[in-house]
Amino acid sequence: MTSASHRDARAHDAIGETPGRRTPPVGRAGVFQDLLPLALWVVDADGVLVQWSLAAQDLLGHTSEQMVGQDARRVLVPEGHLELADGLSRTVRTGAAVVARLPVRHRDGTVVDMELWHCPIADVRGRPGVLAIAAETSAVERMRDALAALEGLFTQSPVGLAMLGADLRFLRVNEALARMDGVPVAEHIGRRVTEVAPGTEALESMMRRVLDRGEAVVDHRHTGADAADPEQQRTWSCSYAPLLGAAGQRAGVIASLIDVTEGQRAHLEVERARRRLALLAEAGTQMGSxxxxxxxxxxxxxxxxxxxxxxxxxxxxxxxxxxxxxxxxxxxxxxxxxxxxxxxxxxxxxxxxxxxxxxxxxxxxxxxxxxxxxxxxxxxxxxxxxxxxxxxxxxxxxxxxxxxxxxxxxxxxxxxxxxxxxxxxxxxxxxxxxxxxxxxxxxxxxxxxxxxxxxxxxxxDAALTLQRSLMNPVLPTVSGLELTGRYLPAGDHEVGGDWFDAIALSGGRTALVIGDVMGHGIHAAAVMGQLRTAVRTLARRDTAPDQVLRALDAAVADLGDNEMATCLYAVHDPVAGHCLIARAGHPPPMIADGRGTIAFLDGPPGPPLGLGGQDCEVQRMVLPPRSLLVAYTDGLIETRGTDLDQGMRRLAQALRHPGHPLEEICDELLAHVMPETADDDVAVLLARAQPR
Missing domain, CATH: 3.30.450.40 (GAF domain)
Structure with missing residues (x-):
């Protein structure tokens, strides 16, 4: 093995590497890997590089194979900075550690401004060498600013801040949070949230979910007793985010708490005011319906x-x-x-x-x-x-x-x-x-x-009393006719001007009357009473049907422009077996013969009473023995959403047994035709011709 190879092997061993396998070097360990990458190299007493870390390669571009064995001064120090570099080396070789800012040459020729820690170290021969630990100056400044900001945030922020570890115990809290909890900062460290502030189990469970899932929670509202005044309740906006370690693992939780009591109170007041207004609006529709x-x-x-x-x-x-x-x-x-x-x-x-x-x-x-x-x-x-x-x-x-x-x-x-x-x-x-x-x-x-x-x-009650006094519901016994009638007010709370009557005339004849005064209440009942009296007076004078209605028209017109009524007036002659009928705006009567054949009276109804210029047509209608005449007011057949023709069809369909007793027929008609919710009062008059 050559001397260069020996140096390379020693360099690999010194930084924790073995040939063929790269392991994380010291310069890349811990939080520095992400926050402050540190390059490391070693120079022996001859100024030759004997170690070069992977972090140094990342920062300056040179590989370990390229740098080990090279003259450090020649490769790394730019022109113009050689004297400063030499002075630093001499100082370190005296046994002193030196921290200095020095430009270092990158592999691509550019200059990187770096913060360097020069430390004395013995080379393999025991001679004084230099260990250099370097960080890019801009990274150092960023880290310094970040730490200063973090420190300022914890010491000056009015927002309650805390860092908790993976066991959800406090690592650091600021004074704002301590005031919220009513517990000094020092007494938070190492303790769980529930140990510091009882009743916060839900918050601790939320932080555990943040830690387990890695998902932040923002603006969770928590209400609890005020530490300074337990009788008062306060509300906090709580936000939690996972605290990530160097390798991205979740190492804890960052917590922030903002006192939003006043804002919450204002919001609640606004909401209460909205509910009050809604309640008032609802009361306007519900009460007095x-x-x-x-x-x-x-x-x-x-x-x-x-x-x-x-x-x-x-x-x-x-x-x-x-x-x-x-x-x-x-x-x-x-x-x-x-x-x-x-x-x-x-x-x-x-x-x-x-x-x-x-x-x-x-x-x-x-x-x-x-x-x-x-x-x-x-x-x-x-x-x-x-x-x-x-x-x-x-x-x-x-x-x-x-x-x-x-x-x-x-x-x-x-x-x-x-x-x-x-x-x-x-x-x-x-x-x-x-x-x-x-x-x-x-x-x-x-x-x-x-x-x-x-x-x-x-x-x-007064209108009912008046109406009962003016309209005698007991019909007389007359020659040639069987009679019955009903009056029903519109529900339990409406009294109107509908009425019916039967008047015995000379020669065995009978006048049949049914009418409807527009409106409700005492006034309508009073008008009805006047018309009923007028009809009875005119009938006893043997006035013709059309003349009766003409006189009633004048009487209604005299009461005022807003008065109006309808009326049907008929005279039955049992000897002739027919009726003479005149109508003033009134629905046509229904006739059913002894075989059950049903028909409505044809012909124009004429204008209602009170409009003036009454010109009623008198119609002659045969009424054989056992035939039935049904007269009614429009409240029986007319409701909101239906017209008169539909109501008349319902009335014809309801007359199923015209031969039954009149009381039963009347009950059946009202049960099947009368709407469940009546809009108007109803009068019904039934007359059945009797054999001579």
Whole structure:
């Protein structure tokens, strides 16, 4: 083996290599491989290169085979820097280590500015040689800047920062994170997150997933007690990323925490405001959808519970909703008309709808109702809400489970109608100012809706009373005809101006009348009463059918431009066996003969009453024995989405047994033709011709 070969072998052995196999040299080990590559070479006492690392090859382009045995000064030192290089070598050979910046020649002829550590080392003969450890100056500066930035980030950042190892124990934390945890920096090191901040098991599990999967988590919101004030809650935005080692392995986790409590509170306030607006909008569509008082109260409860409260109890003063003649006897009595309690522990036997109770003088309830102003109640104040004797179990439940309540009077148009009690259990935050404003607004709207329903109910009752007094539903017994009739208002809350009548005339004849006044309520019923009276007066004067309608047209026109009605007037003559019929805008009657053949009266209906210029055509219709005449108002056959022709076909199909008793036929027609949800009131008049 030549001397050069011996030098090459020694060089390979010194840097941990064997011929034919390359292993990572010292200069490429550890974090320096990625952060700061270090080149290494050794020069003996003669200035000859005896070792050249792979990192040196990467940085300067020369292979070990090319460099070992070469004069280091000639190959590496550029012109103009020889004197500096010689001085450094002399200093090192005296036994001193020197750090200096020196340009070094690259294989391609360019010059690389490098930071060099010159250290004394004995060569194979024991003479003073030089060990050079070099790094590219730009890389050193980048690393220095990065370390300075990292240091500044940890020491100055208001963001909580931490580095954790693969065992998820703290390696480093900054002061900001220590303040968030309420634990000094030194007491973090070597400890797990759950040991420093109890209750953070979910965060530690999240960091374990980040470490296992190598996927970062950004802006996970965590809420916990404030270290400085455990009674207060704070929210942090937590982000975690894997900490990678030199070979790309996951060596730990980088954590950052930002206190976003104020921003979170602002976001929650915005969200709560949005929900409040949505609730108000929903209340506008849900509350007062009908003029039914009980249903309106239930709608109030559905809006309040459970989104705004855990219970809602609507109680009305009996004197506010009772008829005038009974109001005095109901003074101070409230009736529960709607209630909802989400808590299953609530004693239902004391909270059932329909219960009444006397408001005790001097109680909280009386104060609220008397003053017409709402009141918040807490804990011990809850008991007086229940004045009912023997309600000790309910009082105990309220004291044990209810955390807060608000008692709001139902005030509409200056009148106190009752009160609404809303509560929250102790599991929920008490009502804040925004909650109480929203509750009061909803109850104020509910009061108007309930008052509308209350007044409408009174008006409807008055209209029904008036209508019953003006329209005698009992038909007379007449010659040659069997009669029956029905009047049905549009649902439970609408009264209109439909009517029917039968009037005995001279010579055994009978006048049959059915009419429909446009509109609903007391006014329509009053107009109906006037027309019915006018018809009876005209009929008894033996006025012809067309003249009757002409007179009614003038009477309706005299009532005002907005009045209108339809009417059918017929005179049955049992001797002649026919009817004379005139119509003013009214649907045609249906006739079924004894064999069940069905037909509708042909001919024009004429204009409705009230339009003026009435010119009605009188039609003659044969009505043989056992034949049936069915007269009706348009509410029976006309609904939204269907026309009169469709309704008339349904009516004809429903008349299956014209020979049955009239009451059965009437029930069957109403059951099969009457719409489930009536838009208008309905009157039906049936007349069957009798054999002579």
């Amino acid at each position: 009908t003029l039914d008082l009980a249903r309106t109260a239930r709608e109030v409860v559905r809006v309040l519970v459970p989104r705004l409260a855990d219970s809602a109890d609507v109680q009305l003063l009996e004197e506010a909703v009772a008829p005038d003649e009974t109001a005095a006897s109901a003074h101070g009595v409230v009736r529960r008309v709607a209630a909802a309690f989400t808590d299953p522990a609530a004693p239902a036997d004391h909270l059932s709808v329909g219960m009444t109770q006397q408001v005790p003088p001097g109680s909280v309830y009386e104060q609220v109702i008397g003053a017409g102003r709402p009141m918040n109640l807490y804990l011990s104040d809850i008991g007086p809400l229940i004045p009912t004797p023997g309600a000790d179990r309910l009082r105990e439940y309220l004291r044990a489970r209810v955390g807060c309540a608000r008692l709001v009077p139902l005030v509409a148009r200056g009148t106190v109608l009752g009160a609404v009690v809303v509560t929250r259990t102790r599991d929920r935050e008490p009502f804040d100012d925004q909650d109480t404003l929203l509750i009061d607004e909803l109850v104020a709207r509910a009061a108007l809706n309930i008052d509308n329903a209350r007044m409408y109910s009174r008006e409807r």
